[in-house]
Amino acid sequence: MTCKMPIIITGGAQRLGLACAKKLRAEGHDVVVTYRHTKASIEVLEGLGVSCVRADFSSQQGVDLFIAQIKQDYSGLRGIIHNASEWEAEADCPKASQLMEKMWQVHVFAPYRMNIAFEALLYAGFECLGKADIIHMTDYSAEKGSDKHIAYASSKAGLANLTYSFAKRFAPKVNVNSIAPSLLMFRPEDDADYREKALNKSLLHQEPGEQEGVLAVQYALTNRYMTGRTLSLDGGRHLV
Structure with missing residues (x-):
């Protein structure tokens, strides 16, 4: 029986999401990525056989439209990697309540709705393929908080907590885990002073690159005896 599951x-058109999409497709997985803004990477992914779906998770309507499309197109899922993310500081947003609402909508409400809506599809994936997973991409700040990114950190903590609840709900058929990076890759706009300070926050003083995140995703997708856990990619930052 052939299973296209x-x-x-989510958020698979750039940075870590893009690297994961390329790697998983190269391994033979069917992959669906979501994107909000058109990028050159979309054409590249489509050329590799990746299905690219425009979706905006900043509104409930956007989440519902995406859920409806997936239910229409697929009878099961091998997994969901909740990677879509917003990054904004309180200093850059004049209305704190709007910032908090936006962060929780993208990082908590959207994954929550999708996990519940796709429950039957994930079970079908397990029955057909013998393995189904949910991976929440959280953040180091979920554990420590952040004085400059309060709404962001709190929403990532909310996403981390969803890992525990959904691991209980979906066991033993679906494994639910988190990956919590600190620094993996700098952004082009990050200046030299910021880069030096960021590197000094961890014991290993590295910009490890997207590959470390990809390896963590591969581990979570292949491990059969881990659920409700968080893989921390922080270079020993918790010990500094």
Whole structure:
């Protein structure tokens, strides 16, 4: 029996999501990525056989439209990687309540709705393929908080907590885990002073690159005896 049951990667058109999509497709997985803004990477992914779906998770309507499309197109799922993310500081947003609402909508409400809506599809993936997973991409700040990114950190903590609840709900058929990076890759706009300070926050003083995140995703997708856990990619930052 042939099962076309993809791995969904939200926010899969750039940075870590893009690297994961390329790697998983190269390994033979069917992959669906979501993107909000058109990028050159979309054409590249489509050329590799990745299905690219425009979706905006900043509104409930956007989440509902995406859920409806996936239910229409697929009878099961191998997994969901909740990677879509917003990054904004309180200093850059004049209305704190709007910032908090936006962060929780993208990082908590959207994954929550999708996990529940796709429950039957994930079970079908397990029955057909013998393995189904949910991976929440959280953040180091979920554990420590952040004085400059309060709404962001709190919403990532909310996403981390969803890992525990959904691991209980979906066991033993679906494994639910988190990956919590600190620094993996700098952004082009990050200046030299910021880069030096960021590197000094961890014991290993590295910009490890997207590959470390990809390896963590691969581990979570292949491990059969881990659920409700968080893989921390922080270079020993918790010990500094």
